[in-house]
Amino acid sequence: MDIARVISKRSSALWAPFLILILLASLPLCAPQYTIILLTTIFMYIVITVSWTMFSGPTGYISLAPAAFFGVGVYTSALLGLVLPLPAIIGIGGLASFCLALFVGALTLRLRGTYFVMFTFGLVELLLHFVLWWEVNITGTTGRVVPTVNNTKVFYFMLIIFVILMFALYTIRGSRFGLALEAIGQNEDAAAHTGVNVTMVKVITFAISAFFMGAAGALMATRWTYIDPKIAFNPLLSFMPVLMAIFGGMGQLYGPIIGAAIFAYLEEFLITRFPYYYMLIFGTIMVIAIVYMPEGLVGLIRRLLKSSTEGRHART
Amino acid sequence: MKSKVLPGILAFAVAALFMVSSAEAKRRPAKDKIVIGQAIALSGPLAGGVAIAGGPIYELWVEEVNKNGGIYVKEYGKKLPVVLKRYDDKSDIGTMTNLLEKLILNDKVDFVFPPWGTAWLYAAAQIANKYHYILIGGPGGALKLKELKLPYFFQVLNFSETQAPGLAGIFKEVGVKSVAVIYRGDLHGVEYGDAMVPYFKKKGIEVKMKKSYPPGIKDLSPLLKEAKSLGVDAFCAASYPDGGMLLTGQSIELGINFNAFFITVTPFSPNLYRDTFGVDVVEGVMGGGAWNAKSSPGAKELVDKYVSRFGVEPDYWGALYYWSSLQHFQQAIEKAGTLDQKKIRDVMATSTFQTALGPFWYDKNRYFVNHPGEIGQWQKGVFEVIDPGEKRTAPPLYPKPPWPKKKK
Numbered sequence: 100m101d102i103a104r105v106i107s108k109r110s111s112a113l114w115a116p117f118l119i120l121i122l123l124a125s126l127p128l129c130a131p132q133y134t135i136i137l138l139t140t141i142f143m144y145i146v147i148t149v150s151w152t153m154f155s156g157p158t159g160y161i162s163l164a165p166a167a168f169f170g171v172g173v174y175t176s177a178l179l180g181l182v183l184p185l186p187a188i189i190g191i192g193g194l195a196s197f198c199l200a201l202f203v204g205a206l207t208l209r210l211r212g213t214y215f216v217m218f219t220f221g222l223v224e225l226l227l228h229f230v231l232w233w234e235v236n237i238t239g240t241t242g243r244v245v246p247t248v249n250n251t252k253v254f255y256f257m258l259i260i261f262v263i264l265m266f267a268l269y270t271i272r273g274s275r276f277g278l279a280l281e282a283i284g285q286n287e288d289a290a291a292h293t294g295v296n297v298t299m300v301k302v303i304t305f306a307i308s309a310f311f312m313g314a315a316g317a318l319m320a321t322r323w324t325y326i327d328p329k330i331a332f333n334p335l336l337s338f339m340p341v342l343m344a345i346f347g348g349m350g351q352l353y354g355p356i357i358g359a360a361i362f363a364y365l366e367e368f369l370i371t372r373f374p375y376y377y378m379l380i381f382g383t384i385m386v387i388a389i390v391y392m393p394e395g396l397v398g399l400i401r402r403l404l405k406s407s408t409e410g411r412h413a414r415t
Numbered sequence: 416m417k418s419k420v421l422p423g424i425l426a427f428a429v430a431a432l433f434m435v436s437s438a439e440a441k442r443r444p445a446k447d448k449i450v451i452g453q454a455i456a457l458s459g460p461l462a463g464g465v466a467i468a469g470g471p472i473y474e475l476w477v478e479e480v481n482k483n484g485g486i487y488v489k490e491y492g493k494k495l496p497v498v499l500k501r502y503d504d505k506s507d508i509g510t511m512t513n514l515l516e517k518l519i520l521n522d523k524v525d526f527v528f529p530p531w532g533t534a535w536l537y538a539a540a541q542i543a544n545k546y547h548y549i550l551i552g553g554p555g556g557a558l559k560l561k562e563l564k565l566p567y568f569f570q571v572l573n574f575s576e577t578q579a580p581g582l583a584g585i586f587k588e589v590g591v592k593s594v595a596v597i598y599r600g601d602l603h604g605v606e607y608g609d610a611m612v613p614y615f616k617k618k619g620i621e622v623k624m625k626k627s628y629p630p631g632i633k634d635l636s637p638l639l640k641e642a643k644s645l646g647v648d649a650f651c652a653a654s655y656p657d658g659g660m661l662l663t664g665q666s667i668e669l670g671i672n673f674n675a676f677f678i679t680v681t682p683f684s685p686n687l688y689r690d691t692f693g694v695d696v697v698e699g700v701m702g703g704g705a706w707n708a709k710s711s712p713g714a715k716e717l718v719d720k721y722v723s724r725f726g727v728e729p730d731y732w733g734a735l736y737y738w739s740s741l742q743h744f745q746q747a748i749e750k751a752g753t754l755d756q757k758k759i760r761d762v763m764a765t766s767t768f769q770t771a772l773g774p775f776w777y778d779k780n781r782y783f784v785n786h787p788g789e790i791g792q793w794q795k796g797v798f799e800v801i802d803p804g805e806k807r808t809a810p811p812l813y814p815k816p817p818w819p820k821k822k823k
Contacts, residue, residue, distance in 0.1 A: 133521035140513060228629055235600040235627045239609065242534060242559065242602040247545055250516075323509050325538035327601060329630060330508045370510070371517065374457055374503040 116265075123258060127251040135254045139322065141363040142257040143315050144343060146264055148359040150311035151340035153268055154304045156349045157280040160211070163337040164203075164219035167226050168196040168309040170332035172316025174230060177243040177326035185248060189256060189317045196313025197306045204302035211287075220337060227332035234328060248321040256318050264311045268352065271304070280304060346388055348395025357396050449486060449495045449754065451477070452502070452518030453528035454539075459506025464656055465531045467684045468730040469554040469737055473499060473528055475724055476741045486745055489752030504530060508538050515539055519546050525754050529553035533574075533603050536560070540568040549760050551740050554733050557602055558610070561780055567760055570782045571740040572733050573789060575610035578703055581789030582651070582677060583614035584803050585701075589813035591649045591675055595624035595642035597635075598653035607653030607679055623647050632658070636665045642673070648814075649675035656681045663692060663700070667818045674814035677701040683732035683791060683798065694796040699815030704732040705791025705800045706772070709808045713739070713771025714787070731791055731798040739770035740783065 127135050147165055155162050172192035179188050207218050234240055271277045279300045282290035291297045320326055340359070347358015365384070369377035392399050455470065456462045477499045480486060485494035500522065504511035511530050518524045519542075527548050530539050533555035543550035544565040556574035586594070594615055598608030604627065612622050623645045626638060635658065642650050650673040652662055659681025666672070682688050682702025689697050708715040714735050721729040729735075746768040751758045767776035772787045788800035792812060799809035 131521065133517050136513060136516050136520070140509075231600045231629055235605055240605065242537060242557075244537075244541075244559075244563070247541060319509065323512055323538060324541045325508065325534055327534055329601065330534065333507065335507070367513075370505070371502055371514070374501055377503065378458055 120258075120262065124255070127254060132250055135250050136322075137364075137367060139250070139254045139257050139319075140367070141360050142254075142261050143319055144339065144359040144363040145356050146257065146261050146315045147312055147336065148340040148343040148347075148355045149261075149264055149268065150308040152344050152349055152355045153264075153271070153311075154301075154308040155341075156344070156355075157277070157284045158301060158304070159284045160208075160301070161216050161341065162219045162305070163216055163341070164200075164222050164309075165312050165340050166332055166334050166337040167219075167223045168200060168312035169316035169319075169336050170223070170226060170328075171196045171199055172313035172318075173320040173323075173326055173331040174316075174328075175313070176317040176320035177245050177331070180244075180246060185252070185256065185318075185321070189260070189314045192317025193310040193314035196316070197310040200306040200309030201302060204305040205298075208298055208301045208305065220334070223332055223334055223337055227328050230332070231328040242325055242327045245320045245324055245326055247324055250322075253318060253322060257315070260311060260314050260318065267307065267311075271307075272352070276300065276304075342385070344395075346385075346395055348392075348397030348399075350394060351397045354395055354397040361396065446491055447495065449488075449497045449526070450500055450522070450524045451497060451526045451528055452500045452515075452522060452524035453530070454502045454504045454511045454514035454518065455528075455530050456506040456532075456535075457501070457503035459504075460657075461506040461531050461535075463687075464554070467656070467687045468680075469531060469733050471721070471725055472729065472734050472737045473553075473741070475721060476738065478724070479720070480745065487749050488754060489749075490754065499528070500524060504535070508535055511535055512538055512542055515542050516546075519543075519548055526756075529555070531555070533557050534601070537602070540565050544568055547756050549744075549756050549763070551744055553737055555603075557606055559602070559606070561782070566781075567756070568781065569740070569763060569777055570780075571736050572783075573736070573786045575607045577786060578679075578789045579607065579610040579614045581802050582611065582701075583618045583620065585790055585801055585811055586615065586620055586649060586675065587618040588803060589675070589811050591620055591813075593621040593623050593645075593647045594649040594651055595638075595645060595647045596622060596651045596653075597624075597626050597628060597638050597642075599655060599658055600627045600629050601655075603655065603679070604653040611651060611653075620649075628658070630655070630658075633661070634665075635662050636669060639666055639669060639671050643671050647673065649673055649677065651677045653679045654681065656684075656687065659688070660691070663688075663697075667692070667696065670818060672815065672817045675701060676815055677790075679703040680732075682793065684730050685728040685798070689793060689796065689798075694793075695819050697793040698795070699792065699812045701790055701792045701801070701811075702732070702798075703790065705788040705798060705802075706735045707731055707791070707798050707800065707808060709797075710735065710787045710800065710806070711771065711773055713773070717771050735772050735787055736783070739772040739775050742770040743768045743775040 147169060151162065151165055175192040175195050176188050203222060210218055279290065279295045282295055283297055283300060287297055343359040343362045344355045346362050348354035369380050373380060453473065456465050477497050481496045485496040487494045502514040504514055515527060518527055527543055527550060529536055529550055529552055531554050536552055536555035537557060537560055540550050540560060544567045547567055549567050551569045552571040554572065556570055556572040558576055560570065596608055596611055598604035608625060608627065612625060615622050624642055628635060628638065654662065659678045662678060680703060682700050683704045706714055708718045717735060717738050718728060747759050747762040747766060750766060751762045764777060764781055767774050774785060778784050788806045789802050791798040792801045794809055794812055800806050801809060801811040
């Protein structure tokens with residue numbers, strides 16, 4: 100491989116994401132409003148899935164807590180209404196989730212395997228019922244109105260959250276911290292013996308991933324306009340990122356992005372075209388995907404590319 | 416390799432999005448029909464509620480309108496048939512808001528119909544209002560909605576504001592001395608729970624117990640037993656169908672009977688409630704509502720039409736309300752002679768039209784007030800309206816007979 104090719108490859112890898120970003124950012128100027136709304140939802144799923152993968156990918160700890168962290172963000176937004184400017188609310192939503200994850204993580208990241216899965220899912224229910232109890236018995240209300248915000252504004256903020264998330268992910272993956280995470284995933288005891296502060300690394304990553312989920316939640320609440328604890332802490336949101344990440348493939352950084360994007364678009368497509376059968380179709384697609392694409396879409400793409408290059412070699 | 420794949424795929428996706436969205440924006444059919452969009456729960460926890468209360472009324476109305484050739488719109492000089500375009504919101508509020516905006520922005524429907532459930536209605540009302548689309552309320556209602564002051568929202572169904580005083584009046588009349596109130600921890604429950612207590616107190620009825628329960632609970636027997644041990648005359652529950660069925664089932668199982676047994680949502684359903692438990696079992700159970708075939712000639716006609724179309728009776732709370740609101744809506748469009756939301760809204764807000772339940776109009780807050788009834792009670796298989804006053808179709812049955820012994 101000569102130097103020129105290496106350089107061109109590097110620069111395309113660097114510039115392409117920027118190009119896509121500029122394209123996306125200019126979309127609201129020409130695309131119909133509903134496309135923007137749809138893209139916001141897709142990016143919401145991408146943010147949740149990618150931040151889920153940030154912790155669960157390398158460590159192998161399956162967290163079912165996304166709904167809890169997302170819900171904390173949603174509820175922060177509902178509590179604050181639009182008393183503060185939107186960026187502040189997003190920040191506070193993220194921070195609230197971050198603190199919760201820090202606290203919960205410190206308590207529970209000693210748990211492994213099934214116990215950890217069970218606990219994280221329990222957290223969603225715990226928060227749901229705590230907030231419900233609080234709202235019914237202390238404040239005497241359950242529904243809260245969130246003022247609506249301009250759709251384009253919501254889209255841009257979601258895009259910003261996504262960009263910051265990707266930046267954080269790149270930074271972590273390239274750092275000693277990222278290596279420590281990988282080591283934990285491969286053999287936690289060995290990592291501890293080599294001097295990695297296992298608990299600290301896990302807790303901090305868990306909290307950072309929670310920050311992005313909370314921020315996304317705080318932003319999305321403005322799209323939902325009406326929030327109650329059952330809506331905010333929707334357990335389905337705990338399973339979606341897991342499914343999306345598996346669908347996309349967790350081996351590569353772009354796997355969860357593609358997984359979440361296609362999954363979310365597919366859902367929207369099926370639900371509007373086949374309102375009575377979409378669950379059936381969706382289920383069938385999922386089963387086929389899991390049986391025939393064990394490494395997700397990424398695996399499939401790689402296999403296809405491999406066979407096409409092999410074919411080219413065979414021809415030459 | 417992989418660094419080329421990612422940008423390639425993403426760029427393709429973005430380009431495809433551009434093309435799809437611009438293509439959809441260009442498609443616009445000539446005006447040969449009125450398309451009405453509705454994002455409603457066809458799956459998920461609310462789907463059962465949609466099927467027994469409200470959902471089929473919209474379908475029936477569309478069929479009925481089309482049978483007569485459609486709605487006459489002067490602007491187009493002809494009758495336009497109506498098409499109902501439905502999306503499934505999966506009982507999820509986020510999906511509902513998205514789909515409602517899709518209907519308005521992307522599908523460019525002429526009108527929208529409401530989703531199912533109080534919280535959903537709350538969210539939908541704000542979105543419809545944002546785009547200046549008329550939203551005629553369906554299943555659901557809350558006092559809190561009034562505070563929002565949304566000019567394009569019309570509330571159809573009655574709720575705690577009129578039902579709580581109605582119930583207190585009945586209790587006073589029959590001589591209830593004490594009550595226990597339990598309510599679901601959500602907008603519906605909290606609002607009814609809070610609304611009932613002051614009216615009971617005003618009528619000198621002692622509230623011995625007031626407790627909430629979380630949605631989705633699987634055992635309500637402790638609350639039933641507690642109320643029984645307090646020796647209350649009446650037991651009132653603000654619940655949704657799951658809780659309503661559970662409460663009734665457990666009361667029968669435990670043989671716990673009260674002189675008055677009231678559940679907000681569920682008893683109104685003849686097929687889910689009356690036919691599941693049996694006519695003799697539900698005798699004397701009270702519920703939110705209410706109307707029946709005796710309420711008006713139009714009501715009788717609706718029951719007949721519904722039975723011949725769906726094979727079951729309609730629900731005896733909202734069905735007549737929604738049906739009549741749609742008849743009002745149709746006449747408003749015809750009077751306005753246009754499909755312009757603002758003009759139709761103005762006609763709706765100020766005009767009284769004859770409907771199945773009689774004259775139908777909205778008050779200054781755009782709330783429908785001429786209710787056919789507030790509280791119903793099962794008596795010999797008929798959901799009788801027992802409110803004091805002229806809407807009453809039968810006097811209240813008090814005390815409620817004990818649950819029949821189970822046949823072994």
